[in-house]
Amino acid sequence: MGLSSNVFVGSSILDLYTKLSLIEDARRAFEDTHKPNVVSYTTLICGYLKNERFEDALKLFLEMPERNVVSWNAMIGGYSQMGHNEEAVNMFIGMKREGFPPNQSTFPCVFTAAANIANLGMGKTFHASALKVLENFDVYVGNSLISFYAKCGNMEDGLTVFERLWERNIVSWNAIICGYAQNGRAKEALYYFERMQDSGLKPNSVTLLSVLLACTHTGLVDEGHLYFNMARTQNPKIVKPEHYACMVDLYARSGRFKEAERFIQELPFEPGVGFWKALLGGCQIHSNTELAELAAEKIWNLDPEDVSSYVMLSNANSVAKKWQNVSVIRNEMKEKGMKRVPGCSWIEIKGKVNVFVNKDDRHDQIDEIYMTLGSCLEHLREIPVS
Template sequence: MRTVFQASKKRLFWDACKLFDEMPQWDVVSVTALICQLTRQNRYVESFYIFSRMLEMEIKPTEYTLASLIHASTALENLNLGKQLHGFAIKTSFNSNVFVGSAVLDLYAKRNTIEEAQMVFEDTRNPNVVSYTSLICGYVKNKRSNDAMKIFRTMPEKNVVTWNAMIGGYSQTGHNEEAVNLFVEMLRENLVPTQNTFPCVFSSAGNIAAIKMGKSLHASAIKTLVNIGVFVGNSLITFYSKCGSMEDSLQVFNKLADKNIVSWNAMINGYAQNGRSKEAIEFYRDMQEKGVKPNSVTLLGLLFAFNHMGLVDDGYAYFNEARLKNPGLLEPAHYACMVDLLARSGRFLEAKRFIQDLPFDPGIGFWKALLGGCQIHMNNELGEFAAKKILDLNPSDVSSYVMVSNSHSAGGRWVSALSVREEMKERKMKRVPGCSWIEVGCEIRVFVNGDQRYGYQDEIRGVLRCFLAHVVESGSSSSLLL
């Protein structure tokens, strides 16, 4: 069938060329129309063939011709070809045209050449919403959220694609509160969200476990969308599982009309990460009964489930089955999960042998997994070995130093622990402070150690004194000083 389809496409192309050759007079309108039609059908190579014929006949292309061809080079991921067309546009004075400029800007933004994208934007006369949005996407892709926001705030006109780009950018770079707040602002601007808007917002709400806010967003999705498609549904399943509400995840899963492998994986991983390993394994078996073929994410979720239950032999069995029957499923994360499973179960000789037999060089994650197991079971000798490997592999990773220091402290090696801390000071390494947050209504309040931002210190201390007084009245002793 595929061969017939390809033959059909090829025949259509030659029919078009034949028709083109038989035209009594070639002009720029007819040539541009054919090029645009070919690019819309994803027949990019043929469009460039027609362009070469056009140049042979000395027919001067228009801005629409060049814009269409530049989009084709972007689709082909051919930066050099796009640069040649950009150079051609400069020679023919089309570079400042908004259609050509937007196409070139999109090319550079998608190929991670953001400085060139900025220059093209500045050269474009009267940039439109497409030009602005392409530049914003480029900044977002290069993790320059502040620059993206500056452009976003100065835009004379925004559409839903622009808002989606900003919300998605904040979500992908860990600015979860900002992503949710931007979505609320979008609604206040009377823009209607699309199927592409909600997954990013659900992801952000899930990352901060804001279940009340997430449920409000869920209600908004039901109200706004004609039906919740699988893409939005999968993000909802993941959101609820991150908030620990697997019952809500299951409800969304059951209501999905069209489930795919991502839907099943979201449930399996959700159960595993919430410590409900039995349900994860049962879901996997149900998935197999329904004929859904597992992938690497499925296997990883299953190994996590076995890890939580300490079922080493079962984990080994599924891992070896994949290694023998479908080795393409295995990735470094699966091997690291097996090391973690073995180390947490105290089977250190097997864990060390497993690392030595790896088909690739183990990364820092493998040694961290081994060190974590050594801390649990107080295996000081192997822990020391793993700690040395960690610091050798990444001397600039703060979390590695903290983990190694904690390992020394747990083993009573105070001199070694102090030595690691001193080295951190010498290298001017700062530990990233942990944080906690609370959801009040639909507002998220985030707190870090020594936080002075909110100005409620007296109220917070007053509540803590009430708690302490209650503890004292209950007959418990406490050395807490407020």
């Protein structure tokens, strides 16, 4: 009918193809549109970001004849959701430099990005910006801010935000419960779980997972067992496979392997790799090499290329001082060309994030770091063992 060139019709067609992830069709619809407007540009940008075509998204964004807060939010949110956290942060800074005031939709994405790079100082700056720009936080901004502080280990500021929220939903409660659970503070996590129930809200699957995580990190086996069975009896719809896996982890970490094995045998479905990894992790902690080998075999049957299971089995034998077994496992890894991905740690000092990996020698202050570490070790050796 010749209507596809109309900007309103063309933008709707573009939106349709974008939502169906037919990005090439979406691009053609955009090109067919006569004088595409900011909505047309923003819709195609979202499509590019959704399909991880970041260069195309940025190029189109820079070509836009005019931008608004929605188009800036699309870029920030797209980068943040796809794990490009530094780009999301830089885009937010660019937005402010160009004079576009952020709104309620901007800050959740920015707080998520800051949380993922664990930059407490930067996140606090964004928090101050939100206080300045927004008259009142809506619940979505508040929830993302609680999660940010929790991921940075600053539960005190997270709790302050939580207590000041004028409206709370299940996500608010989950954020504070999960935050305490992830930071090993089970007592507080369970306290806020009870408070949530007293407020009239029913737990969902995320709440239950956070509660079980709190119990796992502090060895509260009986309490975890109680909460799990209560949920399975009172609200079975919220119990998912990940909750069953968490229970295996709870038993295994506490060295209660017979209960862990029996729990796996009684599962209402076939256990996946995660269940056997949870069991293997407990075996590593408690040097149960016999059960560790069984768990590793189960993992390799499901995923022969899983590197972490080889490493965990090697560690279990290492703790048990079975060096010959350790050598056999490491040789097998070499023969199969397997390489372990080193873990990393980071600490923020004066606004700068310092990243460290095992046997790191690339840091610009490496000499001072090892000198300080050596001094600490010397002091430890001087402390009498009681």
